[in-house]
Structures are given as C-alpha cells and as structure tokens.
Amino acid sequence: MDLIDLTFGLQALVTLLVIMDPPGATPLFLSLVSAKPMREQRKLAWQAAITSFIVITLFAIFGQWILDYLKISLPALKGAGGLLLLLVALELLKGDGSREAGRRSGNVALVPLGTPLLAGPGAIVAIMLFVQEASTSSNPLDQSIQWNRYLALALAVVIVHLIIGLTLMYSTKIVAVIKESGVELLARIAGLLLAAIAVEMLVSAIREFFPTI
Numbered sequence: 755m756d757l758i759d760l761t762f763g764l765q766a767l768v769t770l771l772v773i774m775d776p777p778g779a780t781p782l783f784l785s786l787v788s789a790k791p792m793r794e795q796r797k798l799a800w801q802a803a804i805t806s807f808i809v810i811t812l813f814a815i816f817g818q819w820i821l822d823y824l825k826i827s828l829p830a831l832k833g834a835g836g837l838l839l840l841l842v843a844l845e846l847l848k849g850d851g852s853r854e855a856g857r858r859s860g861n862v863a864l865v866p867l868g869t870p871l872l873a874g875p876g877a878i879v880a881i882m883l884f885v886q887e888a889s890t891s892s893n894p895l896d897q898s899i900q901w902n903r904y905l906a907l908a909l910a911v912v913i914v915h916l917i918i919g920l921t922l923m924y925s926t927k928i929v930a931v932i933k934e935s936g937v938e939l940l941a942r943i944a945g946l947l948l949a950a951i952a953v954e955m956l957v958s959a960i961r962e963f964f965p966t967i
Contacts, residue, residue, distance in 0.1 A: 759899075763906030766884050770914045773876045774806070776921040782871060782948055783922050785846055785941035786862045788929050795929070798863040799922035805868025807915040810881050813873075814911070817882045828879055829962035835870035836955030839948055842866045846945030871948075872918060875955065881911070 783802065787795045813820070821828070888903035929937060 759902040759906045762888070762903050763910045766907050767910040767913055769880055769884075770810075770877060770910065771917065773880055774872050774874075774914065774918065776872075776918045778947070779867065779871055779918075780921065780925045781940050781944035782842075782846070783867055784925060784929055785937060785944045786867070787926070788934075788937040788940075792926060792930075795926040796923045798861075798867075799926065800919045801861065801863035802867040802872065802922060803915045803919035805864050806872035806877075806918060807911065809869045809873035810877060810911055810915075813878045814881045814885050814907075817878065817885075827962075828875065829959040831878070832875035832955050832962070833959035835875045836952045836959060838870055838952075839866060839874075839955065840952035843945045843949035843952055846941045846948065881907075 779802075783799070787798050790798070820826075821831070884907055885904075888907055889900055932940065
C-alpha cells in the first residue's frame with residue numbers, strides 16, 4: 755500500500771475512533787447490561803460493535819443514495835438521533851434505565867448502543883465524506899489509487915469496530931467490582947453525559963436548519 759493510502763487509512767481510523775468514542779460509550783453500555791449475566795453482557799458488546807459496523811458499511815456504500823431517495827437531510831438525521839438519545843438519557847437519570855434494560859424485549863445492543871450512539875450522525879457523515887474523498891483521485895485514469903484508498907478505508911472501519919467490541923467486552927469486568935450501588939451511580943453519570951450529547955446534537959441540527967440563529 756502506498757504511503758498516501760496508509761496515511762488516508764490512518765486518518766480515517768483516528769477520525770472514526772474520536773467520533774465513535776468507545777470509552778465514552780462504556781458507561782451507558784454498563785448501565786444498560788448490568789442486570790444481565792456476564793456471558794450475555796459480552797455477547798451484547800460484540801452485537802453492538804457488529805450493529806455499528808453494519809450501519810456504517812451500509813451508509814458508506816449506499817448513504818448518499820438513501821438520504822436522497824428518502825429526501826432526508828443530514829441535520830434531520832442528526833436531530834432524530836439526538837431525540838432518541840435524549841429519551842434513553844432520561845430513563846437513566848430517572849433510575850429506570852438499568853432495571854428496564856434487564857426486562858425489555860428489545861436488544862439494547864441494536865438501539866441505542868449500536869445506533870445512534872456508536873454509528874450516529876457524526877460517524878455516518880464522516881464515513882460518507884471519506885468515501886467521497888477516496889473516489890476523488892488526482893488522476894481519474896488511475897483506478898488503482900481509488901481501490902487502494904477503498905481498501906485502506908475498509909480496513910480502518912474493521913479495526914475501529916474490533917476496538918469497540920474489545921473495549922465493551924472487557925468493560926464488563928467493571929460491573930463485578932463496583933456492585934449494584936456503583937452501577938446505579940454509573941447509570942446517573944451515563945444519563946447526564948448522554949443527555950449532554952443529545953442536546954448538543956439537537957442544537958447542532960437546529961443551527962444547520964436555521965443558520966441565522
């Protein structure tokens with residue numbers, strides 16, 4: 755792989771890691787899965803990573819087409835993600851999140867962990883921009899440059915989600931140490947941080963809808 759392709763792949767890797775922030779997702783993950791057996795917690799960790807990987811891959815390949823076909827703007831996507839995260843944050847702040855997660859039939863690894871927390875609007879926009887950049891070669895006749903960039907980007911996405919899965923899986927050991935009272939405290943902290951992220955997403959979406967504000 756050329757140096758420029760390696761640089762491109764590293765840039766994509768670092769950008770996605772910063773945006774998706776696996777350590778930042780850990781408090782919410784632990785608060786939602788703490789009532790489940792350890793084996794299931796680890797299973798949910800990888801399910802969240804796989805869900806995020808599928809969403810990111812779909813938007814990398816079909817993202818612009820999906821948004822254009824459904825006539826969805828990126829600010830609308832960001833606002834919807836913010837509202838969904840805000841609902842989860844309110845559950846955690848009220849103390850219902852971790853207990854409810856143990857009883858609910860829905861899979862928390864899919865929503866809200868896999869998406870929109872990990873594979874959220876920021877990550878979706880980033881991957882779409884990287885695909886666009888990879889397809890823009892300085893020499894349009896040289897297809898090898900584009901395919902090397904695509905390969906570097908695909909490798910970066912795989913590595914990011916391996917890191918996410920490992921981070922969430924090994925974080926399950928924390929639950930055995932902090933016990934139930936620690937999980938309750940963690941749920942409140944996760945709810946507060948998640949509410950802040952949700953509000954930031956909503957404010958950003960509103961500003962994009964109304965640039966004069």
